[in-house]
Amino acid sequence: MSEEEGFRGSFYTGTVVKATRTSKFIVEYDKLFEDEEGTKPLQETVNEFQIRPIAPREKKREFKFSEEVDAFHNDGWWEGVITEVNEDGKFAVFFRSTKEQIEFGEEDLRLHREWVNGAWKPTLEGEEEEEEKEEKVPDTTQEKPIESPKDAKFSKGMPVEVSSDEDGFKGAWFAATIVEPVGKDKYLIEYQTLRTEDDSDFLREEIDTLHIRPHPPQTIIIDRFKKLEEVDALYNDAWWVGVVSKVNTFPKYSVFFKDSNEELEFQHSDLRPHQDWINGKWVTPSKVRLSNFNSSLFL
The missing domain is CATH 2.30.30 (SH3 type barrels.)
Incomplete structure (x- = not known):
């Protein structure tokens, strides 16, 4: 994941060349080069939180309007939202980070996934059935079983928004992802923009359902906003x-x-x-x- 201005949040494929003693890694990119001729692959030192395995892709998928996807653009994968499904098989994708809308073919899209606790969320089709089987195994070590993702209002890996009661932040909604349920009407969430004090990772908190809502659907494209709207x-x-x-x-x-x-x-x-x-x-x-x-x- 790039941290450079203008490229923040985009992902590029590469190979770990060396691990340093300071929990950083030297990586060599597959499609980024130091020279204009493209003969010398670029190498950089990055933090551990910037690295994840290569994201999976389904063999075949019917992408839908308002679906969150990753689009391959400028040699990297960028998170966006499908805003148009065209008759020619092309898809218009809007990128919040750059405020651009670009058209892509199906071959350059994949379902957006987050790397959470060593697993991809949402999982690939087929893997979900295995997870459901595991969830159905009774846990006899607890007097009151924790609410399973299947029965919960919010499921693991689900994009949500979280509100705050802190002074100065009342009424604000922050983008987050459900990590797991931690009890009745309570979930562990990971913010998508807020980071820990040492900036080592994205901030996680336990939040009750009164302060959680699904990510609002982007069903309306507004060309102009009006006064008093x-x-x-x-x-x-x-x-x-x-x-x-x-x-x-x-x-x-x-x-x-x-x-x-x-x-x-x-x-x-x-x-x-x-x-x-x-x-x-x-x-x-x-x-x-x-x-x-x-x-x-x-x-």
């Missing part, structure tokens, strides 16, 4: 609910946040339509709610 804005690695207070020169908008009484400017690519997770369903908020905002704030 309720949105989520990506700020400080989290999504915050606000209202478009002013439509500036495209692609910029001013967004007002009621909880903090602040107004900030955002790019179109850093906004999404706001949705609420209510009783196990995603609900688009009614415009009636916006009447609670003082209209003078937006004049």
